[in-house]
Amino acid sequence: MTPFSATASENGEQNKVHSADFHFDMPYALDAGIGLNRDTVEYISTVKDEDPWLRAFRLRALETFLAIPMPEVLKPHGIDDLNFDKIRYYLANNTGSQRSWDDVSPEVKTTFDRLGIPEREQKFLAGIEAQFDSEAAYNRIQDTLTKEGVIFVDSAVGLKKYPEIFRKYFTSVVPIGDNKFSALNSAVFSGGSFIFVPKGVKVKQPLQAYFRINAQNFGQFERTLIVVDEEAEVTYMEGCTAPRFETTTLHSAVVELIALKNSKIQYITVQNWSNNVYNLVTKRSIAHENAEIRWIDCNIGSKLTVKYPAILLAGKKSRGEVLSIALAADQQIQDTGARMIHLANGTTSNIISKSISKGNGLASYKGVVHVNENLEGCKNNTQCDALLIDSCSQSDTYPKITVHGNKNNIQHEASVSKIDEERLYYLQQRGISKGQATSLCVNGFVNELIQEFPLEYSVELKHLIDSVLNPQSNA
């Protein structure tokens, strides 16, 4: 079962094809219309029945969004067809999120069934949220976790039911004006997860959110906030798919993670957007004393992904890690990286980035490692490996390292390799087709990193990479 697969599941006998490429033409009870202005924002705030402070916050964010020019970093990527006046910013049915799949509307339920989500839930998840366009359609967490005080709801419910925690941390790591797209998200956000794990609670199985875009010309702007109290632990996983439309779709999320003293957060993304999606996401986190944050970021699909998960290592001896895999197939751009900001003594960070470029795909790594003045005992290790599949594939690495003082240890290694004909010939000489040989080399390239992932995801990711590189052989 591979819910992120663009083609088919591995187990052919089951004959269950989890194709992401389908959609339903359906009416939406709530529609903010096309284009973005004050009325759009007011509409969203009204239908969500929000407090005045939040409405004011959204309108302030809209002003900020309009005031910030398009980021320079996007310009070379040719984003001419990203027209904010042609996007629909809010589409939902006024049903709320259900606790039983039986209560979810047929189109939505069929969608998630086809993507294998309910099966996954039964198999190994502690909780799940399924978002369809703008709002969550399904949300459930194991009762035992609820009894322990773990909160896992969509952001709207989080705002209404747990305002004292939500407001305390909301925008604490991603302020409105961080960048143009964080401002846009702040103005029109809807959906996303709110998670709170109380002191000392270790959530053993992952919590998963699944984001599905069904509508054309649509923008999905979920907002996720995860707060993990002292000594607590959680793993959160998000998966994303959309059908292939001729028109442009925008996904622009904001994710904030707060890891309090001695806590651990692992955040896993498997992004397999179709190649009409602009995926412009702001992900930030803060690690307090001796806390550990790990982003595992797998970017397979989309037209353009721009995303640099950041960790502010604010408490002494806090640890941060970004493990990322990007696959830039034909016509795709994966502009990803990591930011490690060392703000306290004895903080350590590790970045491993593996990118694969195929056809005229472009994968670029943009990293920032910053160590504040007067710190000591900080360590960073950065390793960026790029694999080029064809002679026209491209990969760039832009590390930016600023270290003050000399009591810290920073290492950076980068490599670029090519799948050469001799390697393919060797594998082909043993009867393996050229496509499979390429997949095998690519899987070998990412293998060491994938072994760091939870097993369920590593298997899935390998199949997903296979299905992109070798669509025919998905038997």
Next chain:
Amino acid sequence: MEMSALEVRNLTLSIDGKLILNDFSLTIPTGEIHVLMGKNGMGKSSLAKTIAGHPDYAISQGKIIFHGEDITQFSPEERAQRGIFLAFQHPVEIPGVSTANFIRSAMNAQNKKMETVAFYKLLHENMDRLELSRNFSARPLNVGFSGGEKKRCEVLQMLMLQPSFVILDEIDSGLDIDALKLVAKNINSLRSGTFSGLIITHYQRLLDHIIPDQVHILEDGKIIHYGKPEIVRELEEKGYALLDQEEAL
């Protein structure tokens, strides 16, 4: 007439515009093992790669017939699936892909799929035969292997895939005498009335352990001598000049 295993007919071959073989022909009857010898740079390895379908070699003329089928235009994997196995002189490294996983992928691709347990049982038996330790199959293919390990890994693949035709391209290079005997013994275990092969070597010592049926001597892109294996010992003593003299006579 009994069909030949391999027939190279009037092959003219070049790489990057440079002529390697000119109107070259070679026939290996089914069940026989032949040796191809000749000085360095005579095109022996090029011939091996071309028989196995390497894309860099341009065939401007001639045909390669395998068990009666014209495979001249076939892809490397199509040839492999028909039973042609090339033991490489310099096997390439494939980082991150375990030797076991690679061999399994190859077997699956050749419709020789086995259940996991049966596969590992057979793999371990064959590794024992080649005196390879158990952790060998978990190592990434050829990465950091010694010269001898690389050659034994080629033979391991051969034992697993059970090809009907092998090309051994300097399988003896980099092997000490014990390893050479071990490799030869295992290759000999494959020999039968339906198993054929082409050995490329410079040295008599391999031929002491794998006794060939015929020897071909290659020079300037052509076979200049064809005969029984005894010639090899003479060649080693007197050098290729021996053949020049014969021609002169």
